Amino acid sequence: MILKNDLLLRAANGEKVERIPVWLMRQAGRILPEYRQVRASLSGFKELVETPEKAAEVTIQPVDILGVDAAIIFSDILVVAEGMGLTYEMEEKKGPYFPKTIENLKDIENLRIGKADTDFAYTIEAIKITKKALDGRVPLIGFAGAPFTLLCYMVEGGGSKTFSKSKKLLFSEPEAAHKLLQKITDSTIDYLKGQVEAGADLIQVFDSWAGILSPQAYEVFSIPYLKQICEAIDSVPVTLFSKGAFFARKTMSSLPCSAIGIDWNMDPIESRKIIGNGKTLQGNLDPCVLYGSEKFIEEETNSMIKAFGSQRYIANLGHGVYPDTDPQKVKRFVETVQSFDVRSITT
């Protein structure tokens, strides 16, 4: 199917664009009343993730309502762990968590390699339905968590202030840690290949906890697995978003990915200098800017674009949109990007 709006893919591939593409991390769900309505009709978040028709419906909402240039499949990064045999639960306010965590080598050996067509069938199906319903209006983004971030969740059981359980595993039992990372990587590759076969036009990998590691530890415990994923997904562009890993920008620029997401801590001009011209950059407005006035949002968005330039660039936030953000403010952000005159800046 030919896409009517392929700005995102052209930007990711380094082709010339006449307008800057924009989407928001976590746009599917969270901020829209229309999303909350769908969710209220079900038992909760998890049922929504596992009901393909409904997941497809909330995936498309931001395209209709906010006018973004891409859809991202509604799901959660923890589904990979569940597909490996570690069930997660979702609690309102608290977020997702694992009642049983990975504590030792035996727990790791007990995990299976998750497979797209059985363990992740609901997401694969949701992608097929979404692609059909989108009818080529915008590209569909598929995604997964990075193996290192998944390891953190599986070991901690949820978020953490210090991630000391995860790091204790890395530093005191590195072989067990690598075994777990490889199993997650194998599951993730099968899952992402299934997403691409089902119709995902671009894949984003979220390394949400990258920022808790030292540069050296990141090279050992995350980069090799990101590399395997990039090498395995070779038919669509891959975007890597390693939140907080400012120190890994140089290394990441040598991975076979198309785009690199950066958070709002990282300066766009400096990031371009470190990463070079071989990758598309994505980001990086502080989600909290959307709490400001419309005028403030316009100013900050325009100054962000001027720093990134108009080519090899995908506008986005530097992190997922926060749930209490006014959708009207999100629209102002999207429209400010879309009305930016790319001829007004040289690059």
Next chain:
Amino acid sequence: MILKNDLLLRAANGEKVERIPVWLMRQAGRILPEYRQVRASLSGFKELVETPEKAAEVTIQPVDILGVDAAIIFSDILVVAEGMGLTYEMEEKKGPYFPKTIENLKDIENLRIGKADTDFAYTIEAIKITKKALDGRVPLIGFAGAPFTLLCYMVEGGGSKTFSKSKKLLFSEPEAAHKLLQKITDSTIDYLKGQVEAGADLIQVFDSWAGILSPQAYEVFSIPYLKQICEAIDSVPVTLFSKGAFFARKTMSSLPCSAIGIDWNMDPIESRKIIGNGKTLQGNLDPCVLYGSEKFIEEETNSMIKAFGSQRYIANLGHGVYPDTDPQKVKRFVETVQSFDVRSITT
């Protein structure tokens, strides 16, 4: 009083040292059974902070037990807010929090400027007692939170995943935010001057939440207040530790401080290049390394020192030591630094 061990001060001042000084953030309290014994004899953390003899006792424990090259006064960064009229509470497991938070301009106007000799008298007294008891064995470090970090706590009520309330204030009511930051700064300067008069040999300012801001926002909402503090405290060395603010290293190198603390995300060699030779660097072992084997701790510590060099350097962790760390492992870290032969490396 002449110090018998002034390695820390000489390193901070850029004078030559024959051995690298070492201490740990949060060494006073947290990890030692001897600390927990003292604390158990009181109603809790807050009573300990406010009882000068006991605060002095736990301040000195790490010098006796771990053999570190400095003591840091036992207190909490939230005492400044309390001195301004905003009472904090301490709950086991949850940590310190404010039952009443700052919500609007009126709340900010209601705050007073805290004064060393009245509002912070217990810490000032604890410093005097500690100095006497230390009898010149090692220098005593005084400290305070950075105004921006204090603002975050006072607005959020405690820690936060997104700090969206604080950033909402910065981005939607910047004038109110600056009014609050100035009041905190004025209180902090009075408090720190009192600490120096009472005997503190060096002052460290902790900007624990620096990493949640963009480079631009940090320049606006934190740097000017750090500068005021550095300028006001001119008779002893000042160390600035802005956790997560890798992007501010260049700017911070131009502030009138003696030393800059860096966390484990920041590469020592790159940091030295960015900051230049005009400042002492402090840091930066990942606290989780202390969960590893003694051999692993030795290897990581030695490789850290080699990256920093032996001069203009204070060895430390890149963050406070975690409460569940084995004191024996901490000792291994301290001894590894202290037995490092500074003549074995050129700088």
